[in-house]
Amino acid sequence: MTSTQIILTILAAAAATVLTRALPFFAFPADRPAPRYIRYLGNALPGATFGLLVVYCLRSVDVLTGSHGIPEALGILVAGGLYLWRKNMLVAIFASTALYMVLVNLVFV
Amino acid sequence: MHTNRPRAISPALRAAIPPTLPILAGFVFLGITCGIYSVSLGLPWWTPTLMACLIFAGSAEFVVASMLVGPFAPLQAFVTVFIVNARHLFYGLSMLERFRGLGRKRPYLIFAQCDETFSINYSTHPPAGVDEGWFMFFVSLLNQLYWVVGCTLGGVLGSVAALNVAGVDFAMTALLVVIFLDQWTKDPSHASAVVGILASLVALALFGPDGFMIPALALILAAITVLRSHLEPVYDACGSESMTSASDTCKSGPVAPASDTCENEPVASTPDAAGAHHGGDAR
Numbered sequence A: 001m002t003s004t005q006i007i008l009t010i011l012a013a014a015a016a017t018v019l020t021r022a023l024p025f026f027a028f029p030a031d032r033p034a035p036r037y038i039r040y041l042g043n044a045l046p047g048a049t050f051g052l053l054v055v056y057c058l059r060s061v062d063v064l065t066g067s068h069g070i071p072e073a074l075g076i077l078v079a080g081g082l083y084l085w086r087k088n089m090l091v092a093i094f095a096s097t098a099l100y101m102v103l104v105n106l107v108f109v
Numbered sequence B: 001m002h003t004n005r006p007r008a009i010s011p012a013l014r015a016a017i018p019p020t021l022p023i024l025a026g027f028v029f030l031g032i033t034c035g036i037y038s039v040s041l042g043l044p045w046w047t048p049t050l051m052a053c054l055i056f057a058g059s060a061e062f063v064v065a066s067m068l069v070g071p072f073a074p075l076q077a078f079v080t081v082f083i084v085n086a087r088h089l090f091y092g093l094s095m096l097e098r099f100r101g102l103g104r105k106r107p108y109l110i111f112a113q114c115d116e117t118f119s120i121n122y123s124t125h126p127p128a129g130v131d132e133g134w135f136m137f138f139v140s141l142l143n144q145l146y147w148v149v150g151c152t153l154g155g156v157l158g159s160v161a162a163l164n165v166a167g168v169d170f171a172m173t174a175l176l177v178v179i180f181l182d183q184w185t186k187d188p189s190h191a192s193a194v195v196g197i198l199a200s201l202v203a204l205a206l207f208g209p210d211g212f213m214i215p216a217l218a219l220i221l222a223a224i225t226v227l228r229s230h231l232e233p234v235y236d237a238c239g240s241e242s243m244t245s246a247s248d249t250c251k252s253g254p255v256a257p258a259s260d261t262c263e264n265e266p267v268a269s270t271p272d273a274a275g276a277h278h279g280g281d282a283r
Helices: A003-027 A036-057 A070-086 A089-107 B006-040 B046-054 B058-068 B074-084 B088-095 B105-111 B115-123 B132-157 B170-186 B191-211 B213-226 B228-236 B245-249 B258-262 B271-277
Strands: none
Touching: A003 B046, A003 B058, A003 B074, A003 B088, A003 B105, A036 B088, A036 B115, A036 B170, A036 B191, A036 B213, A036 B228, A070 A089, A070 B170, A089 B006, A089 B170, B006 B046, B006 B058, B006 B115, B006 B132, B006 B170, B046 B058, B046 B132, B058 B074, B088 B115, B105 B132, B115 B132, B115 B170, B170 B191, B191 B213, B191 B228, B213 B228
């Protein structure tokens, strides 16, 4: 591809991304309340969405081969446990990430 | 820049830094990976930077980079990226009320709503006295800045240095685990979270890691719709005027009394939200 074609392709991809992010705001303008079903979805979807994103982060983990997902499982236990114990997001994230890095770089090589 | 409340800007920027620090770690290294990957395909060094500025959606940018070395097919790129990013439709539905009345900040907030930015903006409220619109604006802007810096570094470094940073990207997983738990404790019903995990696992088992997102989204939408008659009364019982304050108002946690926060706008941050997300005294 030429530089122009690269830029045009990136613009097409950017337009598609903006569309996925803006469509709900066009469909349900700010000046009138959204339908009840949509308001219900706004309440009920986030819990499921965050569950989906956790699975999405782990989609390539193979529990049958390699390190069997043990570093991921330990990292998640530490992140979840620390968060529930200390109620501090940053501590939970940095401690579990440090542990995970040690595991994948030094233990499960 | 929109300056109807100039005094609101600097506290909002300062408040936006701590909750985005995990994103800084994740985005810089993931951005470097995306940049190195793009350049290793033979693309010019500025390609990852341009994608980071205009697209700002990690997984889509990896896909677009791989398409940029093929034949010129912008329509195919458009359709593919729309499918890859279809989950963003859910984010918009969840932020309809929160982005209301934010004037000129609103278009950028919508444009920059990637997974991580949505996660922070949805789950975090600024400390009392900090303007929520500007707070969300700076969360979005900082996150995109981290991503642009990471992608540019990766593009410039190219394949020159193979940095041993394996595992830093786990910060993203840890962040989402923590946000998932945070949402779990706030949500008046855990049905949605359970549906999200189960539907995603079923879709992953059936369609594999590259094609499970759309089936998972469809399953979740179907399940949440089927459960409406059971779940809607639970959310309504919280007396949520706006749909986003519901998750805050109905928490079972000891700190925020529901009767108090239910009547307030989301701007009035609950003490534990501020403590949890802006815990600068991290020991």
